[in-house]
Amino acid sequence: xxxYLGVDQGSHSSRAVLFDNSGTVVADAAQKITLYRNxxxxxxxxxxxxxxxxxxxxxxxxxxxxxxxxEQVAACGIATQRSTVLAWDVNGKAIxxxxxxxxxxxxxxxxxxxxxxxxxxQLTGLPLTPYYSASKxxxxxxxxxxxxxxxxxxLRLSPLISYLLFHLLExxxxxxxxxxxxxxxxxxxxSLTWSEQLCNWFGVDSGLLPDCMPMCASYxxxxxxxxxxxxxxxxxxxxxxxSGALEPDTALVNIGSGAFxxxxxxxxxxxxxxxxxxxxxDMNNVSYLREATVNGAxxxxxxxxQQWHIDDLLTRLPQWIEEVHQPPVFINAVGxxxxxxxxxxxxSSFTGVxxxxxxxxxxxxxxxxxxxxxxxxxxxxxxxxxxxxxxSGGLSNQDGLCQKLSNLSGFEIERSNVTEATxxxxxxxxAGRPQNWSIAGSTDTDVIRFVPQQAEALQTRYQIFKTExxxxxxxxxxxxxxx
Numbered sequence: 001x002x003x004y005l006g007v008d009q010g011s012h013s014s015r016a017v018l019f020d021n022s023g024t025v026v027a028d029a030a031q032k033i034t035l036y037r038n039x040x041x042x043x044x045x046x047x048x049x050x051x052x053x054x055x056x057x058x059x060x061x062x063x064x065x066x067x068x069x070x071e072q073v074a075a076c077g078i079a080t081q082r083s084t085v086l087a088w089d090v091n092g093k094a095i096x097x098x099x100x101x102x103x104x105x106x107x108x109x110x111x112x113x114x115x116x117x118x119x120x121x122q123l124t125g126l127p128l129t130p131y132y133s134a135s136k137x138x139x140x141x142x143x144x145x146x147x148x149x150x151x152x153x154x155l156r157l158s159p160l161i162s163y164l165l166f167h168l169l170e171x172x173x174x175x176x177x178x179x180x181x182x183x184x185x186x187x188x189x190x191s192l193t194w195s196e197q198l199c200n201w202f203g204v205d206s207g208l209l210p211d212c213m214p215m216c217a218s219y220x221x222x223x224x225x226x227x228x229x230x231x232x233x234x235x236x237x238x239x240x241x242x243s244g245a246l247e248p249d250t251a252l253v254n255i256g257s258g259a260f261x262x263x264x265x266x267x268x269x270x271x272x273x274x275x276x277x278x279x280x281x282d283m284n285n286v287s288y289l290r291e292a293t294v295n296g297a298x299x300x301x302x303x304x305x306q307q308w309h310i311d312d313l314l315t316r317l318p319q320w321i322e323e324v325h326q327p328p329v330f331i332n333a334v335g336x337x338x339x340x341x342x343x344x345x346x347x348s349s350f351t352g353v354x355x356x357x358x359x360x361x362x363x364x365x366x367x368x369x370x371x372x373x374x375x376x377x378x379x380x381x382x383x384x385x386x387x388x389x390x391x392s393g394g395l396s397n398q399d400g401l402c403q404k405l406s407n408l409s410g411f412e413i414e415r416s417n418v419t420e421a422t423x424x425x426x427x428x429x430x431a432g433r434p435q436n437w438s439i440a441g442s443t444d445t446d447v448i449r450f451v452p453q454q455a456e457a458l459q460t461r462y463q464i465f466k467t468e469x470x471x472x473x474x475x476x477x478x479x480x481x482x483x
Contacts, residue, residue, distance in 0.1 A: 005076040006427030011257040016057035017423035023437035029060035041104040047094035077231035077430030079238035082183040084160045085133045087147045099136045106135035125276030129342045133184035134202040157208040169220035176210040177232040216282040231429035242421025249387040255395040259294035273340035292376030296334030320359040321400030332368035371465045392421040407455035
C-alpha cells in the first residue's frame with residue numbers, strides 16, 4: 001500500500017490530506033489563517049503564519065502514522081493560492097507581508113500599461129488587472145521601505161509557493177511551477193519561462209524571480225522525511241483533477257473563497273473575456289485550460305456578516321434559501337469584479353431602494369454568485385458547447401445554490417462526495433496521475449445531482465443583474481477615460 005500527501009494552502013486555511021492508492025482519505029488536518037483587509041484595497045497575510053500553518057498540518061498528518069505507514073508515503077503534492085506574493089531574502093526571512101491575490105493597491109500602475117494591454121493578453125493569457133502578481137511586485141519594489149532597504153543581491157521576490165518550497169524542502173530550492181508562474185503575468189505561455197519584455201513593462205528585474213519548473217517534476221524531499229514532492233501547482237489547477245479528469249463538454253465550478261469556472265481546452269487559444277491557463281505540465285507535455293473567476297464567493301459571506309451584522313450566515317442559509325422566493329438583486333463587487341469585467345473600484349449595492357431582511361439580503365448575495373457564474377458559463381458555451389457542470393468547494397455544499405445554478409443554466413449539475421478537491425487533485429498529480437484511482441461521482445452513491453427546473457423569476461432577476469452591472473462598469477470606464 002502506498003500513500004500520497006496533498007497539501008492545500010488557501011486564503012482562509014491550510015490543509016494536509018493523506019490519500020491511499022484509490023484516492024480515499026486516510027487522514028487530514030487543517031488550520032485557519034488570518035486575512036488582514038483594510039478599506040484602501042490592502043489585503044495581506046503574515047507570511048510566517050502561512051508557513052507555520054503548512055508545517056503544522058503536514059506534521060499533524062504524518063505524526064498519526066506508524067513507522068511502516070510513514071515509509072509508504074510515496075509522494076507529496078503542494079497547491080497554493082495563486083497570485084499571492086511576498087519579498088524575502090536569500091536566507092528565507094520574509095521582509096514583507098504576503099500580499100493576497102485580492103490586494104489591489106497597485107491598480108494605478110496598470111493605467112500606464114493600457115497601451116500594451118493586448119500584447120500582455122497574448123503573451124500571458126491574462127487580462128490586465130491588479131489581482132495578478134506583477135503589479136504587486138512593482139509596488140513592493142518601489143513603495144515598501146523594508147524591500148527598498150534590502151540589497152538587490154540578497155532579495156527574492158516571488159509568489160507564495162517559492163517561499164514555502166524553500167522552507168519545506170531539504171534542498172531549499174528557489175523554484176516555481178508553471179501554473180503559479182503564469183499568474184504573475186510575467187510568464188510567457190509560449191516559451192514557458194519569464195518574459196524580459198513583460199518584466200520590463202512591469203518594472204520587475206527577472207533576476208529576482210525563481211526558476212520555472214513543470215507542475216509535475218522532482219522538486220526535492222520534505223525536510224526530515226523521505227517523501228519526495230513531485231507535483232506543485234495553483235489551487236484551482238489542482239481542483240480540476242479533484243474528481244477525475246473533466247470531459248470536453250463539462251465545466252468545473254469550484255466555489256470556495258472565490259468561485260472559479262474551469263474547462264479543458266483541446267488546444268491553446270486566447271480569449272478576450274476569460275483567462276487562459278495551464279491545466280498540467282510535465283517534462284514532455286503541456287495542456288491548457290479556460291478559466292473564469294468570481295472574486296466574491298465565500299469571502300463575500302464573511303464580508304456580509306461584518307457589513308450587515310448577520311451572525312452564523314452560512315448555517316442559516318439553507319432555511320433562508322427555502323423561505324425567500326423574491327429576494328432583491330445584489331451587485332456583488334466584494335474583492336472587485338472578476339471575468340469578464342475585471343473591474344476594481346465598484347461598490348457592492350442593491351439595485352432597488354428599500355429595506356430588506358437579513359434573509360432577503362443573504363439570498364440576494366447567493367444569487368449574485370450564481371449570476372456571475374452564469375455570465376461566464378454563457379461565454380464558455382459560446383466558445384465550445386457545454387452539456388454538464390461539476391461543482392466542488394465548500395460553498396457548493398449549499399444545495400440551494402446548486403439548484404439555482406442548475407435552474408438558471410439549464411445544465412444538470414453533479415456534486416461529488418470529494419470534500420478536499422484541491423488536496424486530492426494535487427495528490428493525484430504527485431502520484432503520477434494513476435488511472436486506478438476511483439473517480440468520485442462514478443456511481444449514484446458517490447454523487448448528488450441537481451436537475452434544472454423552471455424558474456422564471458430567477459431568470460428575470462438575472463437579466464436585471466446583467467443590465468445593472470454593465471451600466472455600472474461602463475460608468476467607471478467612462479470616468480477613468482476622462483481622467
